[in-house]
Amino acid sequence: MLLSEYRIKEFVDELASKSPAPGGGSASALAGAMGISLASMVANLTSGKEKFKDREPLLQEILLEAKKIKESLVTLIDRDTDAFNKVAEVLKMPRETEEQKKARSEAMEQALKEAAVIPLTVMEECLKAIRLHEKALGNTTTSALSDLGVGVLCLKAALYGAWLNVKINLNSIKDAKFVEDVEKKARAILKQGTELADGLYQKIEEALA
Template sequence: MLIQMKINEFLEELGSNSPAPGGGSISALAGALGGALTAMVCRLTVGSSKYAEVQSEVEAILVEVDQLSNVLARCVDADTEAFNKVMAAYKLPKVAEDEKLARSEAIQQAMVYATNLPLDVASCCLKVLSMAVRVLAIGNTNAASDAAVAGLMAHAGLHGALYNVKINLSSIKEQGYQNDIQAKMALIIKEDERLHNELVAVAGKVIG
């Protein structure tokens, strides 16, 4: 599994001429890193008398962001598996007419899966970004830069995931599905823009 590799081994695999892991896995990893950094800031806040007033809120954030980090970490491998399913579908036989139809259907199913997965990653990254912004505002100020970086990682992971949604969506024939995904992406992008602007503003106040 990719997520269990040592960092140097993962980077070597990433930099090879193999098309996977690629941008989708890295987007999930960026989100997971953002979540883990957010969790770190939470743990540096909880238990300090200086932040007693926000302790219950930070504890609740910690529980959720730990769960999100785990989900995103699993998506690092899941994205590569989704890519492999698409490639396997394209390699199906296409001589006889029934083979062509079966291959076309398999490709569409694989592309839908490969579109839904990064959309889920983007949604998770959006939640991480939201929590990073909140922790930056109320958490341990000594770790403010870490919270800001956490938000930026989630922001990057979100947009990376959406690039993967878009490139896969273009191969899907069902117009209704395309419209639904486009609408979901628009909502994610709108909320990401708001949160990213807030992140920058809060970082400016807390960090300078």
């Protein structure tokens, strides 16, 4: 059964268990999925209202894009845990002969690269989602401003959580060029996402004052 198909209580109980997966990576993807779902909720609450009639095309655009991002992040909940499990499987490979050691080392490098790329993808999706909140702010009902704020906070947490998972996997990868490229990309996403999320949160808090 996929993690994304668990009931909420089942998922958090599994997260709380001594099993190392699901862990922070899957939790980050889930936080991101919750964040973008709140943007969808706010757009749905606004859609069809006479006051926002002229914004209807934009609202439909937000809803369509949010659905894609949500589905991607839900898939990434499982992909992150699968990637961790692949690393765990490589650790069980024999290493008695030189050939076995080489095969194990190569398999580990590949598994770790995949484990780093998946949270990087979570970061990319979270940045898209934060930008979608920017589109929604000012074009959706003010009665759900707090929900947009919570969505932004969920996405910022997901962004940082995914960043930590990128980092921990990069620390064990030998391919220096791969590490440099992924870290550079992740840092750029983190900077953009953080600045945008902080700015949106500030605007929302001020609007609620």
